[in-house]
Amino acid sequence: MRIEGVEVMSVMEKLGTRKTEIDREIEVALAVGENEKLRAAMKHYPLAGGKRLRPVLAYLVADAISGNGPLTVPFGAGLELLHNFTLVHDDIMDKSDMRRGIVSVHKKYDTPTAIIAGDALFALGFEEICKLQVDDVLLRIILNDTAVAVREVAEGQQMDMDFEKRNDVQVKEYLAMIDKKTARLYFTAARVGAVIAKGTIDQIKAMGDCGYLMGVGFQIWDDVLDLEGDEEKTGKSFAGDIREGKRTLMAVYAMNNLKGDEKKTFLSALGNSKASRRTLQDAIDILHKSGAVSYAKNFALEYVREAKEKTSVLQSSEAKELILEMIDFLIRRES
Amino acid sequence: MRIEGVEVMSVMEKLGTRKTEIDREIEVALAVGENEKLRAAMKHYPLAGGKRLRPVLAYLVADAISGNGPLTVPFGAGLELLHNFTLVHDDIMDKSDMRRGIVSVHKKYDTPTAIIAGDALFALGFEEICKLQVDDVLLRIILNDTAVAVREVAEGQQMDMDFEKRNDVQVKEYLAMIDKKTARLYFTAARVGAVIAKGTIDQIKAMGDCGYLMGVGFQIWDDVLDLEGDEEKTGKSFAGDIREGKRTLMAVYAMNNLKGDEKKTFLSALGNSKASRRTLQDAIDILHKSGAVSYAKNFALEYVREAKEKTSVLQSSEAKELILEMIDFLIRRES
Numbered sequence: 001m002r003i004e005g006v007e008v009m010s011v012m013e014k015l016g017t018r019k020t021e022i023d024r025e026i027e028v029a030l031a032v033g034e035n036e037k038l039r040a041a042m043k044h045y046p047l048a049g050g051k052r053l054r055p056v057l058a059y060l061v062a063d064a065i066s067g068n069g070p071l072t073v074p075f076g077a078g079l080e081l082l083h084n085f086t087l088v089h090d091d092i093m094d095k096s097d098m099r100r101g102i103v104s105v106h107k108k109y110d111t112p113t114a115i116i117a118g119d120a121l122f123a124l125g126f127e128e129i130c131k132l133q134v135d136d137v138l139l140r141i142i143l144n145d146t147a148v149a150v151r152e153v154a155e156g157q158q159m160d161m162d163f164e165k166r167n168d169v170q171v172k173e174y175l176a177m178i179d180k181k182t183a184r185l186y187f188t189a190a191r192v193g194a195v196i197a198k199g200t201i202d203q204i205k206a207m208g209d210c211g212y213l214m215g216v217g218f219q220i221w222d223d224v225l226d227l228e229g230d231e232e233k234t235g236k237s238f239a240g241d242i243r244e245g246k247r248t249l250m251a252v253y254a255m256n257n258l259k260g261d262e263k264k265t266f267l268s269a270l271g272n273s274k275a276s277r278r279t280l281q282d283a284i285d286i287l288h289k290s291g292a293v294s295y296a297k298n299f300a301l302e303y304v305r306e307a308k309e310k311t312s313v314l315q316s317s318e319a320k321e322l323i324l325e326m327i328d329f330l331i332r333r334e335s
Numbered sequence: 336m337r338i339e340g341v342e343v344m345s346v347m348e349k350l351g352t353r354k355t356e357i358d359r360e361i362e363v364a365l366a367v368g369e370n371e372k373l374r375a376a377m378k379h380y381p382l383a384g385g386k387r388l389r390p391v392l393a394y395l396v397a398d399a400i401s402g403n404g405p406l407t408v409p410f411g412a413g414l415e416l417l418h419n420f421t422l423v424h425d426d427i428m429d430k431s432d433m434r435r436g437i438v439s440v441h442k443k444y445d446t447p448t449a450i451i452a453g454d455a456l457f458a459l460g461f462e463e464i465c466k467l468q469v470d471d472v473l474l475r476i477i478l479n480d481t482a483v484a485v486r487e488v489a490e491g492q493q494m495d496m497d498f499e500k501r502n503d504v505q506v507k508e509y510l511a512m513i514d515k516k517t518a519r520l521y522f523t524a525a526r527v528g529a530v531i532a533k534g535t536i537d538q539i540k541a542m543g544d545c546g547y548l549m550g551v552g553f554q555i556w557d558d559v560l561d562l563e564g565d566e567e568k569t570g571k572s573f574a575g576d577i578r579e580g581k582r583t584l585m586a587v588y589a590m591n592n593l594k595g596d597e598k599k600t601f602l603s604a605l606g607n608s609k610a611s612r613r614t615l616q617d618a619i620d621i622l623h624k625s626g627a628v629s630y631a632k633n634f635a636l637e638y639v640r641e642a643k644e645k646t647s648v649l650q651s652s653e654a655k656e657l658i659l660e661m662i663d664f665l666i667r668r669e670s
Contacts, residue, residue, distance in 0.1 A: 033486070038493040089454060093447035112428035115450065116493045119424060122457055123486035130479035136471030143478055144465035151368070151458035158373040158451045 011325040015056060018069060022055045025077040029128050033120070041109045041117035042124070046084045048100045054079045054189040057214070057326065061193030061207050063319035064311075068197045071133060075142065075196065078128030079189055082146070085121035086153055088114055093161060094244050095273075098237050122150070134196055142192055149188040156181025163247040164271060167255055174252045175216070183215030190214070206313040210323075213307035218330045220300040223248035224293060225333075227284050239280040245271025249299060253292040262286050304331055346660040350391060353404060357390045360412040364463050368455070376444045376452035377459070381419045383435045389414045389524040392549070392661065396528030396542050398654035399646075403532045406468060410477065410531065413463030414524055417481070420456035421488055423449055428496060429579050430608075433572050457485070469531055477527055484523040491516025498582040499606060502590055509587045510551070518550030525549070541648040545658075548642035553665045555635040558583035559628060560668075562619050574615040580606025584634060585627040597621050632666075639666050 012019070026046055033039045055076025063069035090096075091104040092114050098104060106114035129146060132139055159177040163169045190211030194204040226241045227250070241248050247255075254266055269275045269283035287293050307327050314320045347354070361381055368374045390411025398404035425431075426439040427449050433439060441449035464481060467474055494512040498504045525546030529539040561576045562585070576583055582590075589601055604610045604618035622628050642662050649655045 033490055035490050035493045035497070037497065038490055086454075089450050093450060112496050113493065115424050115428060116489045116496075118454075119421075119457070120486050120489040122454070123482045123489065126461060126482040127479060127486070130475055130482065136475050139475050140465055140471050144462060147458045147461040147465065151455050151462070154451050154455040154458065155368055155370050155373055158370045158448065161447050161451070162370070162372065 011322060011329045012051065014322060014325070018059050018063075019052055019056060021070065021073050022052050022059065022076055022080070025073050025128070026052075026080055029077055029081065029124060032124065037109065037113060038117060038120060041105055041113050042121055044102070044105050044108060044117070045087055045099065046081060046121070048102050050080070050084075050100065052076070052080055053218070053326070053330075054083055054185055057186065057211060057323070058189040058193035058196075060319045060323045060326065061190050061199075062197035064314045064317050064323060065194055065197035065199040065203055069319070072193050072196050074128050074131040074133075075192055076189070078125040079146070079185060081121050081125035081128060082150055083185055085118045085125065086150075086157070088118040088121065090157060093157070096237075096240065096244070098240075132196070138195065142195065145192065146188060149184045152180040152184045156184070160246070164245045166247070167267070169247045169252050169255070171249070171252055171256075174247060174249055177247075178216055178219045179212070182219040183212045186211040186215030186218065200313075203313045206310045210307050210310035213303045213310065214327055214330060217300045217303035217307060217327075220249050220296050220303070221331045221333075223250060224296055224300070227287065227293065238277065239269075239284060242269050242280055242283050243271070243273055243275055249296045250287050250292040253295050254287055254290055257292070258286065258290055262290065300331055304328070346657060346664045347386065349657060349660070353394050353398075354387055354391060356405065356408050357387050357394065357411055357415070360408050360463070361387075361415055364412055364416065364459060367459065372444065372448060373452060373455060376440055376448050377456055379437070379440050379443060379452070380422055380434065381416060381456070383437050385415070385419075385435065387411070387415055388553070388661070388665075389418055389520055392521065392546060392658070393524040393528035393531075395654045395658045395661065396525050396534075396649075397532035399649045399652050399658060400529055400532035400534040400538055404654070407528050407531050409463050409466040409468075410527055411524070413460040414481070414520060416456050416460035416463060417485055418520055420453045420460065421485075421492070423453040423456065425492060428492070431572075431575065431579070433575075467531070473530065477530065480527065481523060484519045487515040487519045491519070495581070499580045501582070502602070504582045504587050504590070506584070506587055506591075509582060509584055512582075513551055513554045514547070517554040518547045521546040521550030521553065535648075538648045541645045545642050545645035548638045548645065549662055549665060552635045552638035552642060552662075555584050555631050555638070556666045556668075558585060559631055559635070562622065562628065573612065574604075574619060577604050577615055577618050578606070578608050578610055584631045585622050588627040588630050589622055589625055592627070593621065593625055597625065635666055639663070 030043050030046060058072045058076045058079065059069040062072045087099065088105045091099055092106045092111055096104050097107050105117055126143065129143055130139070132142065134142070156177050156179070160181055163173070163177065187208050188211070191204060191208035194207040199207065223241060227239065251270060258266055266283050266286050269279045304327055308324055311320060311323055365378050365381060368377070393407045393411045393414065394404040397407045422434060423440045426434055427441045427446055431439050432442050440452055461478065464478055465474070467477065469477070491512050491514070495516055498508070498512065522543050523546070526539060526543035529542040534542065558576060562574065586605060593601055601618050601621050604614045639662055643659055646655060646658055
């Protein structure tokens, strides 16, 4: 909603009709199918009020390049459906009960329905992208790049799962994992936004890089929020990443730097689904004290700074300003 | 392999290099990715020696129309990968331990890896189809139709799961389910084969119908094989459909026609994962005695007869003969 006359307006509010267009496209897309239960399960996350960061990014990039943001809407909506499919499947694997403040799909329905709903969202995402009003030759490239991106997201998820069994994950490996698991969809959003807007090769390249850097910054900040965030605001359960044994940048830092009792306490909480709130709080305190949290924050800030630099290929415009604000928003948000 | 000079050569043997081309394309496609475990899980079913019925159908249809079978290979390979993704996910939901005589993906690896491998095969299937050497405008249509088909397969799977909780499923509902779950991919294979070969509208329409009819016949016969087939040949465990509570055409017939003790015995085996071999054999005997098995066989034969009639839009050719033999093969095979 626009709050006129108020100076401190969040970037999400400033997006105005852009986000409404995207929301509307997603809502209409999700009205398909004949099986009521499946349709409801498919809608559960996408209509629970996400921030639509990926479609918004594609839209703003195209707007900044040639004012062609509206052309990106089916692509952005498709990408959002693909992102949501990965959330549905990830929550099954991670045994997460909550997401966006609501119960997860496999908890609300059942695991088979959640697997199928994810698959159907995947297919629907591609149907949406097929609607793009761009040259057919461009559509082939966009669809192929998106399929590759989704496969890499799957590979990133596999790495994430593999890491949960290891205590020797290095920062470089962590970065390779979130490159695929998270940053790849931001990369694709920004890059394809530039392609649809018929940007120059320099702009297409820089926007892809910008998306990648934003994605890494976003994921690291998301992990920090999991520790520091207010449960009510993030909609996630307390210290979920620690309980699930996620190798976040903070956990990786801690496992490579902690010693003695602190390491023992931290490891006793990591991946321990039955850890008490007290143990989890101790683990969080150790992450703070050891410098792991500030290490991660600085890491995210550095990526965000570089992401902003990449926007130098864009001429001044309201859309460019919004991209810069959106990048800042990634590390200021509380949910 | 071709066995020259032998009159009784199976249709699979007569396919010769066609099947080799398809197999090779699938093998090369599956060499992607950096995560060894994921790559192995992705290869597990597609490289376990399937019959490639869907890609072969697309190939033969295009050959029969304009000799353009080779053009269909990336499409057929993509469709086969998509089919395999649905098998991987279905086996998780159905808790099936065996497939094609080998242990299922989630049993060999674990459920998260199987979910991810299915997702990655889905993406890879679309990457393959993007390679098609057809006009870009045609590719957009083919990709969209394939995405819709996959979504309908998911919907069919949801119906299949829903039916397992019901004792009042009707034949019409069963047919609506296998239309989506099984026949849709055969429909798409045959129809797109005709599209790629630049067939007439009549040919495209008739081939789609032919694929649909084949698919229904195939599924019903598959269910009969589950009862009658030799475990070693089918690679499936004994009476799996009954133990899993599948509402096959035979089960639907039985539930609507059995009475008294026979109904009671049958229902005690249906969906009972702990049913003894004796109880399962009793249930099978009841299906035979009640006429459910011959009802299903006749049903399949009727669909197969109609599928053959649809080939009248094709001129005489070796490929057309092979399509007819393939249709017959669907109801003669033992695995």
